[in-house]
Amino acid sequence: MDLAVQRKKLEEILAQKPNTEGLRGEIRQHDSGDMATDIGTRETEVIRLDSFHMILVQARLAKSKLDDGTYAICSSCDGEIPEKRLDAAPWVVLCCKCQERSKWERRPGKTQFIARNDNALERVV
Numbered sequence: 001m002d003l004a005v006q007r008k009k010l011e012e013i014l015a016q017k018p019n020t021e022g023l024r025g026e027i028r029q030h031d032s033g034d035m036a037t038d039i040g041t042r043e044t045e046v047i048r049l050d051s052f053h054m055i056l057v058q059a060r061l062a063k064s065k066l067d068d069g070t071y072a073i074c075s076s077c078d079g080e081i082p083e084k085r086l087d088a089a090p091w092v093v094l095c096c097k098c099q100e101r102s103k104w105e106r107r108p109g110k111t112q113f114i115a116r117n118d119n120a121l122e123r124v125v
């Protein structure tokens with residue numbers, strides 16, 4: 001794997017600014033159909049921004065792993081993350097197995113990625 005290419009991909013991701021355009025503007029309230037449509041659109045935007053935020057959090061960690069030489073090593077089990085997986089998603093910091101057993105935990109001002117390993121909870125990000 002070309003780590004310089006992976007670094008460039010991560011830097012491009014980290015340079016992106018969230019597009020919050022879809023959250024601006026008034027919700028139309030004079031017609032319940034319009035209102036439902038506007039609320040649905042907002043919810044979709046919130047989910048999209050949430051996913052973007054999660055990718056950014058992981059991308060920052062993945063970049064620090066590049067710096068300390070642990071890129072492509074799972075942050076939870078120390079197993080190897082397959083090259084194919086990193087090609088598709090250069091920001092991933094967990095192997096598939098640990099990813100499946102993990103969840104995001106949100107606290108004000110802080111996003112954490114919690115991986116479950118043998119019933120233990122481990123904070124990854």
Ligand SMILES: [Zn+2]
Nearest residue numbers: 074077095098
């Ligand atoms: Zn793992």
